Amino acid sequence: MPLLTNQTKVTEFVFSGLTDDENLKFFLFIFFLHVYIVTVMANLGLVTIVGNTSTLQNPMYFFLSYLSLVDVFYSSTITPKMLSDLMSMKKTISFEGCALQFFFYAALGSIETLLLSTMSYDRFMAICHPLHYISIMTKKKCLRLVLLSFSVGFLQSSVQTSCAFSLQYCGPNLIDHFYCDAPLVLRLSCSDTSTCDMVTVYTVGSLALGSLMTILVSYALIVISITNMRSTEGRRKAFSTCSSHLLCVSIFYGTVLFTYLRPPSSIFTIRDKVASVFYTAVTPMLNPLIYSLRNQNVRRVIIQSVHGF
Structure with a gap:
């Protein structure tokens, strides 16, 4: 993370949290604790299965294993602090801790979008150019695509973090959220935030829309290639290999675009918090479950492993 010069009076931020309802806090704590445990176990389990199964040694599962690793760290950036705050009277985070949390949150979220778009390119090559698939999607090219995703993700996050946390913060220090996010942090700055607002909108918008395109x-x-297939079985198999990825993309992009692609002055509402909870805590859990339940190859390996025990 880039070095920050905190020339501000604010040394810590206070979160409003998920809810003020004392009766609801314990239920949410138990629920999201289980979500987090399932997220870590499911994603690490999927990485282990892919790494130890010879039949899954192809580009699609190579990218999937990295997506699972990103989901573990992405969820771990937000959820443990959220769980701690649900049981705490005062929900605080240091200025440096807030910058660090946002840095990894922005980087890992961007890497996830880039990996999802890379996986769509992989499916395009597999279905539209099956005869050249192996020669094009080599191990070296797949590794380069993953490294590119990580490099772009951490680079844009460095730019956003440097911009937002190099401004002056004189107070108040209440963030109306359960984690540090640039648009809400910028509202607390006593400096001119117009440049940083544009940086945030441009980086998030260009990454999200570029990946989505x-x-x-x-x-x-x-779809054009599949509709031209003569074999019904071939069309069914082609659609089945894409359905898991499409479902994950729809869930992730739906909530991200709803949250970010709006003017910076929009009022932050409870719907925004629900959407944020979904893509920071729930989506990382759903990704491995969707691939496990809808992918015949992964499902077959899991069943064999269970029977082996």
């Missing part, structure tokens, strides 16, 4: 174009070409 890659996915839409890939699947448009995939």
Whole structure:
């Protein structure tokens, strides 16, 4: 993370949290604790299955294993602090801790969007160019695509973090959320935030829309290719290999676009918190479950492993 010069009077931020209802806090704590445990176990389990199964050694599962690793760290950036705050009277985070949390949150979220678009490109190559798939999607190219995703993710996060947390913060220090997010932090600054607002909108918008366009174009070409197939079985198999990825994309992008692609001056509401909870805590849990339940190859390996015990 870039070095920050905190020339401000604010040394810590206070979160409003998920809810003020004391009766609801314990239920939410138990619920999200289980969600987090399932997220970590399911994603690490999927990584282990892919790494130890010879039949899953192809580009699709290579990208899937990295997506699962990102989901573990992405969820861990937000959920443990959220769980702690649900049981705490005062929900505080240091200025440096807030910057660190946002840095990893923004980086890992961006990497996830880029990996999802990379996976759509992989499906396009597999279905539209099956004869050249192995020669094009080599291990070296797959590794380069993953490294590119990580590099772009951490680079844009460094830019956002440097911009937002190099401003002056004179007070108040209440963040109307359960984690540090640039648009809400910027509202507390006593400096001119117009440049940082534009940086946030541009980086998030360009990454999200650029990745989404890659996915839409890939699947448009995939649909054309599938409809031209003569074999009904071939069409069914092609659709089945894409359905899991499409479902994960729809869930993730739906909530992210709802939250971010609006003017910075929009009022933050409870609906925004619900959407944020969904893509920071719930979606990382759903991704491995969707792939496990809807993918025949993964499901077969899991069943064999269970029977082996």
